[in-house]
Amino acid sequence: MGTPVRHFTATAPDGQVFTVNIERDFRYDPYRDFLVCTHCDWAPSLLTMKKIADMAGEHLASVHGADRGLSQQDNEGFRRARLIVLPIVAVLLIALFVHLQNF
Ligand SMILES: [Zn+2]
Numbered sequence: 001m002g003t004p005v006r007h008f009t010a011t012a013p014d015g016q017v018f019t020v021n022i023e024r025d026f027r028y029d030p031y032r033d034f035l036v037c038t039h040c041d042w043a044p045s046l047l048t049m050k051k052i053a054d055m056a057g058e059h060l061a062s063v064h065g066a067d068r069g070l071s072q073q074d075n076e077g078f079r080r081a082r083l084i085v086l087p088i089v090a091v092l093l094i095a096l097f098v099h100l101q102n103f
Contacts, residue, residue, distance in 0.1 A: 012064060056072075
C-alpha cells in the first residue's frame with residue numbers, strides 16, 4: 001500500500017530478526033505514515049503521542065519476543081532519493097551565504 005521509508009528491526013533470543021516498517025502513503029496530502037508489522041497484521045493508528053520507535057520496539061518485544069538490539073534504518077531507496085536532494089539544498093545555502101557576504 002505505502003512506500004516503506006524506515007525499518008525497525010529487533011532480534012529474538014533464538015536469533016530470528018523481526019521487522020516493523022514505517023510506510024508512507026503519498027496518496028494523502030499531506031502524506032500519512034503507517035506502522036506495519038511484516039510478521040503479523042499489527043498496524044496501529046499513529047494518532048498517538050507515543051513515539052513511533054517506542055511503539056515499534058514495544059510490539060517487537062511483547063508480541064514476537066524480539067527484545068534485543070532494536071535498531072532503525074532508513075529504507076535504501078528512500079534514503080538515496082533524499083541524498084540527491086540534500087546537496088542541492090547545501091549548494092543553495094552556500095550561494096545565499098556568498099551572496100549575503102557581498103553586501
Ligand atoms: Zn507483529
